[in-house]
Amino acid sequence: MTPPEQPERGSDRRHREIREAAIGIFLASGYDGATMEDIAVRAGVSKQTVYKHFTDKQNLFADIVLSTTDDMDALVCLIADRLSNTSDPAKDLEHLAETFLNALMEPRVLRLRRLVISSADRFPEIATAWYGQGFERALGVLSRSFQALAQRQLLAFKDPAMAAEHFVGMLFWIPVNKAMFTGDDDYAATHDLAPVARSAARAFMNAYGVGRKDRRGRTMTEQ
Amino acid sequence: MTPPEQPERGSDRRHREIREAAIGIFLASGYDGATMEDIAVRAGVSKQTVYKHFTDKQNLFADIVLSTTDDMDALVCLIADRLSNTSDPAKDLEHLAETFLNALMEPRVLRLRRLVISSADRFPEIATAWYGQGFERALGVLSRSFQALAQRQLLAFKDPAMAAEHFVGMLFWIPVNKAMFTGDDDYAATHDLAPVARSAARAFMNAYGVGRKDRRGRTMTEQ
Numbered sequence: 001m002t003p004p005e006q007p008e009r010g011s012d013r014r015h016r017e018i019r020e021a022a023i024g025i026f027l028a029s030g031y032d033g034a035t036m037e038d039i040a041v042r043a044g045v046s047k048q049t050v051y052k053h054f055t056d057k058q059n060l061f062a063d064i065v066l067s068t069t070d071d072m073d074a075l076v077c078l079i080a081d082r083l084s085n086t087s088d089p090a091k092d093l094e095h096l097a098e099t100f101l102n103a104l105m106e107p108r109v110l111r112l113r114r115l116v117i118s119s120a121d122r123f124p125e126i127a128t129a130w131y132g133q134g135f136e137r138a139l140g141v142l143s144r145s146f147q148a149l150a151q152r153q154l155l156a157f158k159d160p161a162m163a164a165e166h167f168v169g170m171l172f173w174i175p176v177n178k179a180m181f182t183g184d185d186d187y188a189a190t191h192d193l194a195p196v197a198r199s200a201a202r203a204f205m206n207a208y209g210v211g212r213k214d215r216r217g218r219t220m221t222e223q
Numbered sequence: 224m225t226p227p228e229q230p231e232r233g234s235d236r237r238h239r240e241i242r243e244a245a246i247g248i249f250l251a252s253g254y255d256g257a258t259m260e261d262i263a264v265r266a267g268v269s270k271q272t273v274y275k276h277f278t279d280k281q282n283l284f285a286d287i288v289l290s291t292t293d294d295m296d297a298l299v300c301l302i303a304d305r306l307s308n309t310s311d312p313a314k315d316l317e318h319l320a321e322t323f324l325n326a327l328m329e330p331r332v333l334r335l336r337r338l339v340i341s342s343a344d345r346f347p348e349i350a351t352a353w354y355g356q357g358f359e360r361a362l363g364v365l366s367r368s369f370q371a372l373a374q375r376q377l378l379a380f381k382d383p384a385m386a387a388e389h390f391v392g393m394l395f396w397i398p399v400n401k402a403m404f405t406g407d408d409d410y411a412a413t414h415d416l417a418p419v420a421r422s423a424a425r426a427f428m429n430a431y432g433v434g435r436k437d438r439r440g441r442t443m444t445e446q
Contacts, residue, residue: 032255114341114343114344117341117403117404118340118341120403120404120405120406121406122406123406124405127403128404128406130404131400131401131404131405135400159422162422163426165396165397166393166422166426168396168397169393169394169395169396169397170388170389170392170393171392172396173388173391173392173395174388174391174392177354177358178354181339181340181350181351181353181358182343182350182351182354183344183345183347183350184347185344199382199385200389200392203386203389204430206429206430206431207426208426208429
């Protein structure tokens, strides 16, 4: 983490520490298994302090779930900006794909994802907000990058939003499901994600890139 | 359901009825909330009968989860076989995409999916088996269909398995996640899935189809 520009106030620090402790407890014990008591102990504060900062368990859960979308958003904006200005979309799309995939396959992100899905029928507003602030915001950023490349005649499509959806679908569907359904949240540590990222980026360029031909003048279909 | 060719034995019928009852109870109450007592009541049998047929709750859960993959497998084989023999892959791929998407977006399938993901860290062997018998088997069937089309020079790729992964990713990632994260298992009833299926099939043909050009001789990139 980069150091804050101004010294952090004691109250802000405690807020952050309780949040960190809560993420650990919720991910380890699930929503029902997590108690405000355990979170207080882990954060090294009293239970009253936890309630003072976060009202109740559901509020604390909502807060930690939504706070994680900011990290993802910052990352997506950074790499999408680079993509918008690229002179080599094929290469930079591969880079974006790999960075994005590694971020989503972080054990903590996968565990949080399972937790949010598990509780989506009980707390649909939290899961919906997570989807909106996380996935849909990222899709919007990506879509605008693709639109910028289309204006520079490096990509071609009718609907940039649909193209963005296809890109993330090719990239994420298989590895994320494998992690979800094997319960293996350390999937990225034991599997090479680079070929998945590369092949998704290449298939996307084949579908939406402009004028890429192979040496014999055929449309390229390599992966 | 089609009627069985031979009269069903009483024991088989009870087995099936307990399984049906268990699916309803597990989907409504989750793994922890479901009791063998509730399942027995719903099936109209004694608790002893449930135990006689399925040993214990975890075994019954494993049985119902895995039994659902057979339906999906039969569907996939049917439509993939039609695709392998098509003379119009673009059209038949759209048909396959729509049928496949509608099947996966059935409320019961979505609820089961959430249940399996929720319990994947506790019962990884059940979730892994579901993924293997469901998703991976379907991917294998699809991959062989694509390979058949490549041999007839209607598709081109280096790796049919990767092409199949891209197809299902473009098709499923967005609608399945929307349903998972909004908790809206009736998503298909209120959203038109046909455009999603159509655009995934078209993007796939643009990426992997052979020789499709638009009227000006450019590689087609429509959605």
